[in-house]
Amino acid sequence: MLRNYIKIALRNLSRHKVYSFINIGGLAVGMAVAILIGLWIWDELSFNKSFKNYDKIAAVWQNQTFNGFKGTQRAVPYVLGDEIKAKYGSDFKYVTMCSWEGEHALSYKDKKLLPRGNFFEPQVTEMLSLTMLKGSRDGLKDPSSILLSASLAKSFFGNEDPMNKVINFQNRFDLKVTGVYQDLPYNSEFTNLKFIIPWKKFIDDQHWEEKETNPWRNNSFICYAQIADNADMEQVSKKIKNVKLNKVTKEDAAFKPEIFLHPMRNWHLYSNFENGVNNGGRITFVWLFGIIGLFVLLLACINFMNLSTARSEKRAKEVGIRKAVGSLRSQLISQFFSESLLVTLFSFVLALVIVQLSLPLFNGIADKKMQILWANPLFWILCITFSLFTGIVSGSYPALYLSSFQPVKVLKGKLRAGRLASIPRKVLVVIQFTVSIVLIIGTAIVFRQIQHAQNRPVGYSREGLIYVPIFSETICSHYNALRDDLLKTGMVTEMAQSSNPSTDLWAVNNGYEWKGMQPGEQGNFGTVAVSHDFGKTIGWQLKEGRDFSRVYPSDTTAMIINEAAASFMHLKNPVGEIVKCDGQPFKVIGVVKDLVMTSPYEPVFRTVFMLNYNWASVFNIKINPDKSTKEALAAIEVVFKKYDPGSPFQFRFIDQEYASKFNDEQRIGKLASIFAVLAIFISCLGLFGLASFMAEQRTKEIGVRKVLGATVFNLWGLLSKDFVLLMVISLVFSTPFAYYFMSQWLQKFQYRMEISWWIFALAGIVAVGIALLTVSYQAIKAALANPVKSLRTE
């Protein structure tokens, strides 16, 4: 019996190739989207889960209150770790301070590399359960040791034994390799951690202990901890709340520092804080894409139902005959279910193929390394459950509806679908297009917003601007000679150093005071140390006053502020005012137009620029626009090698760095547009099916009208009119949804576009256009048919 069902199902599929293509193809695309999104969600949810102590690890963060607003930051004082260990030792298994992970110049003999790494306390190896391939987890006990990841050890030593080899760190000190650990998995916080150096070496080398008269003031370090096995994350977090407050000066207590634990399970998906309260983060995207995936799958299921029922008239005869030769209704139901399950099975296999083929592309867009989880039983259980569910849901309507036909009526041709028969199908099409139009509008708004922010004036010129990170202090002492040499090449028009590149703001200082400062007001300003030529190099625009100049030696106690800073301080004539920084007076000599240094979606942060040659992190270089970039870079490299032969020459283009600020949004936009296109595609398949059904239904009407003198154009209009109406209804339904969701999304950007009506109009025109194209094929085919033929079939 089952064989007979399968046989007839297969014959039906191969006989009606277009329908089968729409059915299987549409469902497969829907399933592929659902699987891809499922894999993406799986990947997001499994972030950091590879750590054995996942549930017990936390980052130690702090909240501080500035001007009545609670700000959350990961940066803490370097003495915090020891203080926690001393006061709350029993609540923690491990506590480790560290610096910021970053690129550092390591060298072994002639080999110079720029891997990312960090400084940790020795217990980090236990906390992260590092798998040691060489040496042991005790490898960081000696302050002059270094642990390498397997990949870095390989790059340095090839097949040689790395143990006890001596590696030089940025021309500053030597370190002995005491262990090699397996690289950490890609979807984890520490995936780029390629080497670990003891924290003590960092503290000693930078002389933090001597430099900091009050170590509780400098929040420049990171702290991780693992709570005791029996401890509760939330309780411990509450317990340590005041650990910093108890140590700071009375003035600093005004910032109300609150220390808390940010658990590892929240790092990736719940990393946003507003006014000290966790308010999600990437989890929004997990939900968003989850919902989109379900919707696309739903669209595909709707298609399946729509097409199956549209074809019901053809199958009705078979149902009648089968009943007349003795089939029970239940047998027919199981026949139709086995058919829909068969189609689902085909679609599932096809979906797996599509997923496998499109994963590289999808990974590229999503910036992931996902694979189909062939070996994961959960994956199969989910997929098979899903397929069964899809098969049963999409097969239920035809199965239950077709099997209820009365044989006599069907066989006598009395079963003519009435005027209302297409209503459920129309409702389904409206649902499909409502979802599709919401996706179109959403995608359009995402891209418009990105464009809006990209077009924002940044206040300086990114063209031909590069920056070179400083890895060794030796080169700074030759600043003037380096600058002269670079200018002499003719490849460079200007060059300056600064404490951060113009695409970022690395330091916020809160010790500022100014005239008219209100009691209770706290002066925290972005602070950038620059050399004299910084302004000329990046091309900032002075609004008032003048730039730093070598002509005025007193400029070492001068500052240039941006417009945001001037308005924050309520200074009517800022130039000439005295602003104190940590008690020292500085004279404001100029105001520059706001420079967009941080997020292009946020208002520009109040920022102060000061002359300081001892605090430099990058060299900013403006390439001569008349020279080719390639030549210029080669010439610049030569000069750098002359002054710093020990470090690799590394540079970044400012325009690329700036563009990377849009990566996240662009990624979301690209993914959303792909899903929108697929949703439209699937919906069109459904529409095509519906159109062919309606054309078939109206064969007689069309024949009669034609005999009475209707032209092909008249008939095309007649058949297409209904569909245009469906599109208009869909547009009406989708507009409020799209408007609501997208204005919610835009809320998270301070610098945002206005949603204008034309986006909705455009989406409507696109939808109507696509629908007309889809429907016209059927409409014209029906209109061109010979009326004699169509009337005879009656």
Place this chain on the structure above:
Amino acid sequence: MIRLKDISKWYSNGSAKAHILRHIDIEINEGEFVSIMGPSGSGKSTLLHLMGMIDDPSEGEYFFEGESVFTLKEKQRSELYKKHIGFVFQAYHLIDELTVYENIETPLLYHKISSAERKAMVADILDRFQIVGKKDLFPEQLSGGQQQLVGIARAVITKPKLILADEPTGNLNSKQGEEIMDLFTRLNKEEGVTIIQVTHSEKNASYGSRTINLLDGKIAL
């Protein structure tokens, strides 16, 4: 074998009733070959469908082999139907997606007959109807007469006691029609199958042993 008692059927059309059949009483014995005749709309086909249990009357009683059909549950009625009745349609009604062989086999699937037995039965009937050479063709590849032969083969393969034929020659030319009527006659005479046919043609009616004339839903005397 068949006893219809005071059968009426009507459709409600608003407040008015449109009668199809009025107070029909018929008795048909096993082995008879009955023709039902009458003009279009006289209720012939409806009567046939009622006897074939694929339609219900508005009132009246129906005894098949002494069992009251309309009081049976769907499953029991289906069993009774499957066991005893074969249907032949004017438009043949073969399943387009199945071959001749498979079309004939289909009722056997619903009778839960084993695969080996099915093969034997289908082979036997193909042989008897001399359509062995056509067994792998699809319906659309056959002429009307051949399709109707397959339709009859499908109806008789379950060895029913009763064959109901709804204008079996209506779509055929006269020569094909004669062949089909000869086949019915043979089935009736040689195998004792009761046959009830609806027909427009006096000539076809003459093959039968008795004719029932219907006019406006009533038996015309």
